[in-house]
Amino acid sequence: xxxxxxxxxxxxxxxxxxxxxxxxxxxxxxxxxxxxxxxxxxxxxxxxxxxxxxxxxxxxxxxxxxxxxxxxxxxxxxxxxxxxxxxxxxxxxxxxxxxxxxxxxxxxxxxxxxxxxxxxxxxxxxxxxxxxxxxxxxxxxxxxxxxxxxxxxxxxxxxxxxxxxxxxxxxxxxxxxxxxxxxxxxxxxxxxxxxxxxxxxxxxxxxxxxxxxxxxxxxxxx
Numbered sequence: 001x002x003x004x005x006x007x008x009x010x011x012x013x014x015x016x017x018x019x020x021x022x023x024x025x026x027x028x029x030x031x032x033x034x035x036x037x038x039x040x041x042x043x044x045x046x047x048x049x050x051x052x053x054x055x056x057x058x059x060x061x062x063x064x065x066x067x068x069x070x071x072x073x074x075x076x077x078x079x080x081x082x083x084x085x086x087x088x089x090x091x092x093x094x095x096x097x098x099x100x101x102x103x104x105x106x107x108x109x110x111x112x113x114x115x116x117x118x119x120x121x122x123x124x125x126x127x128x129x130x131x132x133x134x135x136x137x138x139x140x141x142x143x144x145x146x147x148x149x150x151x152x153x154x155x156x157x158x159x160x161x162x163x164x165x166x167x168x169x170x171x172x173x174x175x176x177x178x179x180x181x182x183x184x185x186x187x188x189x190x191x192x193x194x195x196x197x198x199x200x201x202x203x204x205x206x207x208x209x210x211x212x213x214x215x216x217x218x219x220x221x222x
Contacts, residue, residue: 003011005064010073010076010077013069013072013076014073016065016069017066017069017070018164019068020062020069021066023058023062024059024062024066025060027055027062028186031052031056032053032127032130033130033133033164034052034055034131035039035052035135035138036049036134036135036143037132038145039135039138040052040191041054041144041145041147041148041184041197042141042194043134043138043193043194043195044140044192044194044195045134046057057151060064062178065150078101138195139195139198139199141194142154142157142158143157143199146183146194146198147182147183147184147194148182148183149182149183150181150183151166151180151181151183151186152180160205162174164205165201168201168205169186171204172204174186174190174200175190176198183197183198
């Protein structure tokens with residue numbers, strides 16, 4: 001005789017719906033405050049050890065889970081839902097005004113967001129201000145998407161020979177992956193963000209330029 005508790009599919013679906021909604025809400029809030037893609041990649045931005053790309057993946061996947069669970073929930077409760085909508089239930093008759101009010105509010109929010117009117121536009125401006133804050137508090141890359149460039153490509157743009165980069169990495173005791181790695185791959189190999197690596201390299205290059213300039217001045221005096 002099986003004394004185990006029966007698995008309730010409807011209850012399971014309800015819990016999946018609720019939990020996936022919570023994950024979507026949390027990930028959506030985090031994605032609201034994240035830096036723009038280029039800044040997030042450059043600074044290796046993370047929350048709870050998860051990158052922006054990771055949070056985007058979580059949000060998208062749980063959106064699909066949520067929609068699937070909602071569809072399953074509707075399937076299991078189709079007849080009660082239809083009866084409710086048709087007004088066969090006395091409670092439904094009392095809540096029609098609430099339904100129409102809720103629909104009106106949703107339409108107003110959608111229209112206000114599309115038309116960029118207040119107070120909805122203020123929310124979008126807040127999002128822009130947050131992203132601008134992240135951009136202003138980070139060291140700007142030499143070019144857009146610099147972390148995706150290889151050393152040879154970065155060398156051509158910055159007019160600094162590749163051996164100079166190699167020497168700096170060696171002096172700073174930083175690992176250099178084999179082949180022609182991107183700036184991002186070099187940063188990952190050293191457990192640093194591309195921004196941090198760029199600061200190290202830039203400071204070293206500035207020091208080299210200062211030494212060269214001092215040597216030139218001494219040569220002139222002689």
